[in-house]
Amino acid sequence: MPRFAANLSMLYPEHGLRERFAAAAADGFEAVEILFPYELSPAEFGDLLKRHGLRLVLFNAPPGDWAAGERGLACLAEREAEFKAGMTQALSYAAALACPRIHVMAGLLAADDDAEAARQRYIANLRWAAALAARLGVQLCIEPINGRDMPGYFLQRQEQARELIQAVGAPNLRLQMDLYHCQISQGDVSTQLRLNFESGLLAHVQIAGVPARQEPDQGELRAEHLLALLDELGYAGHVGCEYRPRGATSGGLAWLRPWQPIKT
Numbered sequence: 697m698p699r700f701a702a703n704l705s706m707l708y709p710e711h712g713l714r715e716r717f718a719a720a721a722a723d724g725f726e727a728v729e730i731l732f733p734y735e736l737s738p739a740e741f742g743d744l745l746k747r748h749g750l751r752l753v754l755f756n757a758p759p760g761d762w763a764a765g766e767r768g769l770a771c772l773a774e775r776e777a778e779f780k781a782g783m784t785q786a787l788s789y790a791a792a793l794a795c796p797r798i799h800v801m802a803g804l805l806a807a808d809d810d811a812e813a814a815r816q817r818y819i820a821n822l823r824w825a826a827a828l829a830a831r832l833g834v835q836l837c838i839e840p841i842n843g844r845d846m847p848g849y850f851l852q853r854q855e856q857a858r859e860l861i862q863a864v865g866a867p868n869l870r871l872q873m874d875l876y877h878c879q880i881s882q883g884d885v886s887t888q889l890r891l892n893f894e895s896g897l898l899a900h901v902q903i904a905g906v907p908a909r910q911e912p913d914q915g916e917l918r919a920e921h922l923l924a925l926l927d928e929l930g931y932a933g934h935v936g937c938e939y940r941p942r943g944a945t946s947g948g949l950a951w952l953r954p955w956q957p958i959k960t
Contacts, residue, residue, distance in 0.1 A: 698926050698955055701753050703902075703938040705731040708945045714744060721748040723946050724956050729754040729936045732762075734785070738792035745793065752795045753934050754837070754872070754900055757825075758782035759801045767841075768801025770825075771818035771850045775803075783825045790834045797835040797899060799872055800825060804848040814850055819863050826866035837872035837899050842880035845909075852881050854888045861897055870899035874938065879906045879917055886925055893929045901926065904939035911939060913951035923955055 702720040704713065711719055713735060720728055726749065733741050733755050745752055760766030760778065769779040786798050800822065805814055822836070829836050840857050841849045851857055857871050873892050878885050892898040903922070905915045912919035926935070941948045 697957065698923050698931070698935045699727065699933070700725060700952060700956065701727040701729045701934040701936045703729050703731075703936050706938055706940055709941070710944055717744040717748045717750060719945065721750055723949055725750065727751045727753045727934055729934075729938070731756050732758070733789055733793070734758065738789050741789075742793050752793050754797050754799060754936060755786070755789070755795060756799045756801060757786040760803070766803070767846055767849060768803040770800055770802050770821045771805070771814040772803045773813070773817065776817075776821065779821055780824065783828060787829060787832055787834060790829075791832050795834075797837055797870075797872075798829065799837045799839055799900075802838065802850040804846070805850050806848065811850075815860075818850065819860065822860070822864045822869060823866060826864065826869045830866070830868050835868045835870055835899055836866075837870055839872035839874055840877055840881060841874070842877045844880055845877075852877075854878060854882065854892060858892070858895055858897055871895075871897040872900045872902070873898060874902040874904075874936075875912075875917060875922055876902070876904035876906055876909055876939070885917065885922065889922065889925060890929065893931060898931065898933070900933055900936065901931065902936035902938040904937075909939050910942045911948045911951055919951055920954075 702725040704716045708716040708719045728750050759768045769775045790798055802818055826836050838857055840851050840853055843852050861869050871892055875885055878888055903912045905912045906917050907915060
């Protein structure tokens with residue numbers, strides 16, 4: 697049965713960040729993910745995890761200036777020093793919080809940017825970061841993100857991610873597959889999910905409804921089919937609940953209950 701992680705950046709918006717840990721635990725989650733943990737110190741973040749019996753399974757490396765619209769640095773020209781400093785910070789958090797994986801965002805390209813030069817920078821930066829992460833036993837992930845939500849994002853398709861991982865050649869670089877992004881970018885989600893799993897590259901899955909990125913109980917994706925497929929494949933990782941609730945988060949979790957083990 698799939699294991700689920702509450703995304704603390706998107707779920708429980710009715711609470712402040714610190715209160716979201718308790719809310720997730722009360723709803724039966726045993727794991728969480730977050731976009732960026734850096735608002736809290738590692739010590740405070742770790743205390744909140746321990747207090748509420750939660751594990752952190754994924755977060756993002758610093759993406760550059762998020763408020764100014766930046767969405768990662770790994771493929772950008774003349775940002776290598778900032779990328780390396782951000783990865784060093786991210787790995788310090790991963791070590792302190794016993795988090796097994798970090799998502800490394802690629803960045804945005806303008807229409808007139810040299811895509812092949814960006815690809816080569818991306819590969820070089822990922823090789824450097826993966827070697828550093830391997831010393832700590834941390835896995836890095838890359839994730840295709842759809843161009844509707846994030847116009848200009850360098851990595852948008854599943855086959856592109858698989859090719860990049862093979863080109864980097866690092867055993868601790870793996871694929872983060874967001875089913876929502878896949879449906880918008882290219883569709884054929886079940887086939888892509890199977891290909892990613894059978895390639896041995898799939899490390900983390902995320903889910904949301906399409907087209908509105910709300911609970912995965914409406915719209916174009918059948919959550920029950922995709923979760924059953926993960927079971928059929930033998931996927932042992934987590935499924936991140938990375939969506940914007942239609943209302944109060946807890947009240948919208950009916951879709952999850954059939955898949956959530958009953959605690960005794």
